[in-house]
Amino acid sequence: MSVELGTFLAHLMTNPLMVAVTLLNVGVIIVNGATDAPNAIATVVSTRSMKPRPAIILAAVCNFLGLLVVSMFTSAVASTIFNMVNFGGDNTVAIAALAAAMVAIIVWGGAAWYFGIPTSQSHSLIAGLTGAAIAAMGSLDAINWNEWVKVIYGILLSTFLGFGLGWLTAKLMAFFCRNMNRRKANEVFHWGQIIAGAGVAFMHGAQDGQKFMSVFLLGIALSAGLGQSAELALPVWLMVLCAINMGLGTAIGGERIIKNVAMNMTHLEVYQGFSASFSATLCLILATFTGMPVSTTHVKTTAIMGVGAAKRKTAVKWQVAIDMVKTWVLTFPGCGLIGFLMAELFLMFI
Template sequence: MSVELGTFVAGLMSDPLMLAVTLLNIGVIVVNGATDAPNAIATVVSTRSMKPRPAIVMAAVCNFLGLLVVSLFTSAVANTIFKMVDFGGDNQAALAALAAAMVAIIVWGAAAWFFGIPTSQSHSLIAGLTGAAIAAVGSFDAINWNEWMKVIYGILLSTFLGFGMGWLTARLIARLCRRAPRNKANQVFHWGQIIAGAGVAFMHGAQDGQKFMSIFMLGIALTAGLGQPAELALPVWLMVLCAVNMGLGTAIGGERIIKNVAMNMVKLEVYQGFAASLSATLCLMLATFTGMPVSTTHVKTTAIMGVGAAKRKSAVKWQVAIDMVKTWVLTFPGCGLIGFLTAELFLLFV
C-alpha cells in the first residue's frame, strides 16, 4: 500500500476523523521529539562534550536524517506497528479508536515531560493502540500476538543487550587505554562521543519515526475504506512530514529529560559516555532492521547503567534507575487504560 500526497490531502478534507487523527499524530511526534530524542544526547551533555543547546540542535538534525535515510531502505518497524492490532471492520469506528489512542499517548507523554520523567513514547504508542483496539473490537482478539511478541523481544533486547554491551564496551575501552595519556585519550573520546551521540539520535529518528508513519498509513487506509492492508510502502513526502515535526519537537524541549537520564543516574567520564552511546546505537540498529519496536529511552538508559556498573556497582544510583523501570512498567497498563477508556468515549459518538 502506497499513497500519493494528493490522496492524503483529499482524505483530510473529506473526513473530520482523519483530520483529527493527523493533527493528534503530529502532536504525538512533536512530544516524542521533546521527550525521547533528548535521551540520545544525554551523555554528550552530562560529560560536557557539548553544551545542551548545540547538542539538541545536533539531535534534531540527526533525527530528521535518520528517519529519512533509513526508511528508504527498510520499513520493518512500521510494518510491525501497522499489523500489531486490528481495529475491526467498521472503518469509522476504527478511526475514532485510532484518534483515542493518539489522545492517550499525548496525555501520558505530556505528563511525563512536565514531571521530568524519561518515559518511553514507544511504549506509550504500543499501549495506547492496544487499549483503543481492544475497545473497538470488544475483546483481546484485537491483538495480533505474532507481531506483539516483537515488542516483548524488543524490551528484552533493549534491557539485557543494552546493559551487557554498555558493560562490555566500557570494560574493553578501559583495558585497551589503561596506559594511554589521560588528556590525549579524553580528546579522542570527546569527539568519539559526539559522533556516537549523533548515531543514537540518527537511529532514534529511524525507529520512532517509522512507528508514527504507520499511524498515518493506517488512518489513510481506514479513510479509504481499505481496512488494514497486508503490506505498506512509506512515501517520501510522509517521511519528510514526520521528520520535520520530530526535529521541531527535539529543538524546543528536552533539558529536564537530559538531566534525569545521564546526570542523576550516574556520573560518567568521557570514555564512558562514548561507550554508552556506541552501545545504544548498535542496539537500535539491530532492532530497527529486524522490525522490533524498541524505546530509545530504554536502550540508552540500560546502556548507561551497564557502563556505570562496569566501573563499580555503587557508581550507579540504582534508586533512580528503579524509578525509571517502574515508569516503564506502569506505561503499558496506564496508557493502555487511558486509550481504552478514551476509545469507549469516542465510540459513543460514531
C-alpha cells in the same frame, strides 16, 4: 499502499476524523521529540563534549537523516506497528479508536514530561493502540500476537543487551586505553562521543519515525476504506513531516530530559559516554532491521547503567533507575487503559 501528498490532503478535506488523527499524531510526535529524542544526546552533554543547544540541533538533524535513510532500506518497524493490532472491519469505528489512542498517548506522555521522567513514547504508542483496538473489537482478538510478541523481544533486547553491551564496552575501553596519555585519550573520545551520540539520534529517527509514520498510513488506509490489508509503503513527504515535528519537540523540551537521564543517574567520563552511546547504537540497529519496536529511552538508559556498573556498582544512582523502570512497567497497563476508555468514549458519539 503508496500514498501521494495530494491524496492525503484530499482525505483531510473530506474526513473530520482523519483531521483529528493527523493533528493528534503530530502532537504525539512533538511529545516524542521532547521526551525520547533528547536521550540520544544526553551523554554528549553530561560529559561536556557539547553544549545543550548544539547537541539538540545535532539530534534534530540526525533524527531527520536516520528516518529518511534507513526507511529507504527497511520498513520493518513500521510494518510491525501497522499490523500489531486489528481495529475491525468498520472503518469509521476504527479511525475513531485510532484517534482515541493518540489522545491517550499525549495524556500519558505530557504527564511524564511535566514531572521530568523520561518515559517511553514507543511503549505508550504500543499500549495506546492496543487498548483502543480492544475497545473497537470488543475482545482480545484485536491483538495480532505474532507481531505483538516482537514488543516483548524488544524489551528484553534493550534491557539485557543494552546493559550488557554498555558494561562490556566500558570495560574494554578502560583496558585498551589504560596506558594511554589521559589527555590524548579524552581528545579521541571527545569526538568519538559526538559521533556515537549522533549515531543514537540517527537510529532513534529510524525507529520512532517509522512507528508514527505507520499510524499516519493506518489512518489514511482506514479513511480510504482500505482497512489494514493494504501493503505498507513509506512516502518521502511523510518522512519529512514526521522528522520536522520530532525536531520541534526536541528543541522545545529537550533540556529537561537530558538533565534527568545523564546527569542524575550517574557521573560519566568521556570514554564512558562514548561506550553508552556506541552500545545503544548497536542495539537500535539490531532492533530496527529485525522489526522490533524498542524505546530509545530504554536502550540508552540501560546502556548508561551498564557503563556506570562497569566502574563500580555504587557509581549508579539506582533509585533514579528504579523510578524509570516503574514508569515503564506502568506504561502498558496505564496508557493501555486510557486508550481503551478514550475509545469507548469516542465510540459513544459515532
